[in-house]
Amino acid sequence: MESFVVTTSYNPSHEQITIAKELAKKLNAKYVNRRHLSDYRKREKIDFYYVVESNGRIVIRWDSGELFFHPSVAKIRMKNLRNGGRDYLIEALNLDGNEIVLDATFGLGTEAILIAAFLPRGKVIGIEKSVHIYTVVSDGMKRYKPKQKWIEEALKRIELVHADMKKFIREAKDSSYDIVYCDPMFENPKYESSSMNPLRPFASYDTIDETDIEHMIRIARKRVVLKAHEKDSLFERIRVDRIMGSRKSGVLYGVIDKR
Ligand SMILES: C[S@@+](CC[C@H](N)C(=O)[O-])C[C@H]1O[C@@H](n2cnc3c(N)ncnc32)[C@H](O)[C@@H]1O
Numbered sequence: 026m027e028s029f030v031v032t033t034s035y036n037p038s039h040e041q042i043t044i045a046k047e048l049a050k051k052l053n054a055k056y057v058n059r060r061h062l063s064d065y066r067k068r069e070k071i072d073f074y075y076v077v078e079s080n081g082r083i084v085i086r087w088d089s090g091e092l093f094f095h096p097s098v099a100k101i102r103m104k105n106l107r108n109g110g111r112d113y114l115i116e117a118l119n120l121d122g123n124e125i126v127l128d129a130t131f132g133l134g135t136e137a138i139l140i141a142a143f144l145p146r147g148k149v150i151g152i153e154k155s156v157h158i159y160t161v162v163s164d165g166m167k168r169y170k171p172k173q174k175w176i177e178e179a180l181k182r183i184e185l186v187h188a189d190m191k192k193f194i195r196e197a198k199d200s201s202y203d204i205v206y207c208d209p210m211f212e213n214p215k216y217e218s219s220s221m222n223p224l225r226p227f228a229s230y231d232t233i234d235e236t237d238i239e240h241m242i243r244i245a246r247k248r249v250v251l252k253a254h255e256k257d258s259l260f261e262r263i264r265v266d267r268i269m270g271s272r273k274s275g276v277l278y279g280v281i282d283k284r
Contacts, residue, residue: 029085030057030065031075038079045077052156073226075160083164085157085227092157092223094165096176099138103175113270114206115143117250117278123147124203124247129190132224134162134183136208141179148182150202152190154229159187191231194240205241208252209233209259238263242281249281 031049033041037059049056052075057065062074073087084093106112114136118126123146128137131151141149153159163185171177186193194205210230214221233251241249253259255275260268265279 028069028071029073029075030055030062030071031077032057032059032062033077034079035059037077041077041079041081044081044083045075048075048077048083048160052160080168082168083161085161087226090223090226092161092227094133094162094169096135096138096169096171098133098135098220099142099176099179100173102135102139103142112139113276113278114250114252115139117269117280118143118204118206119248120144120147120204125150126204126206127194127197127202127244128152129194129205129207129241130209131162131185132158132208132228133220134166134185135220136206137183138176138179140206141182142175144182145178147203148184151183151185152188152193153185154187154189154231155227156187157227158224159185163187189229189231191237194237194244197240197244199243200246201244203246205245205249206252207233207237207241207249211254211257212259213254213256233259233263235263238281242283245283247283249283251279251281253277253279 031045031054033045046056073085076084076086078084084091102112118140120143122144124144125147126140126149128149128151131137131153134151137149137151166180166183209232210228251259255277260279266282268277268279270277
């Protein structure tokens with residue numbers, strides 16, 4: 026999935042065209058007038074295309090899917106918590122509310138939004154390696170107009186950086202974050218987790234090794250939290266102090282306390 030162009034929705038405004046042209050320049054891609062896109066696709070093979078929509082939002086489309094920012098799963102998880110349900114991520118993080126959390130694998134930012142909601146005096150720094158996920162999600166977070174106050178507040182406490190977290194954590198100073206959270210792509214994907222499906226073609230599938238964990242522990246003041254599927258090898262390869270999660274979903278959170 027690497028050949029792509031940038032376009033707009035049909036009948037674009039001048040502003041949309043300007044945003045699309047700037048985006049194309051930034052991504053080193055070609056801008057294609059929307060009216061000419063289908064002819065262009067008959068001549069040139071493209072894997073996907075960016076669309077600047079009428080409200081300025083940036084989305085990616087391909088033949089069988091669409092990637093756009095939406096905090097829907099964060100809303101569902103918050104609703105569950107407010108109804109007295111458990112959220113193992115929030116339990117594993119054990120937040121006081123003033124921490125700086127490094128979300129090393131930001132993805133769609135669903136969990137970062139939930140985490141930020143529990144940080145009234147703290148913040149989340151997110152790292153995303155895929156330029157396409159970063160572009161859609163960073164733009165989406167800026168433009169999204171939440172109806173819920175808690176999402177509005179949470180989004181203000183999130184900063185997203187386009188970087189490889191492996192390099193980022195090696196360059197970070199000792200104890201520069203309170204908590205490091207890392208949710209790499211599962212070795213055993215849960216395809217029924219439809220919210221993650223649009224991300225898959227663009228995601229980086231880096232695996233976490235012991236040196237990564239040493240750096241995560243070095244830069245964390247309180248703890249490191251890792252997420253994996255029960256069938257994945259992560260918690261066989263990496264020793265953690267405790268594992269929590271739901272047997273039903275197979276999603277596990279491993280906690281390493283800083284000593
Ligand atoms: C499973 S998703 C994370 C989902 C996220 N927790 C959420 O709630 O949306 C993993 C993400 O980490 C990114 N990723 C993988 N390796 C990375 C690396 N070395 N540096 C930064 N991001 C990475 C992938 O591109 C993908 O977007």
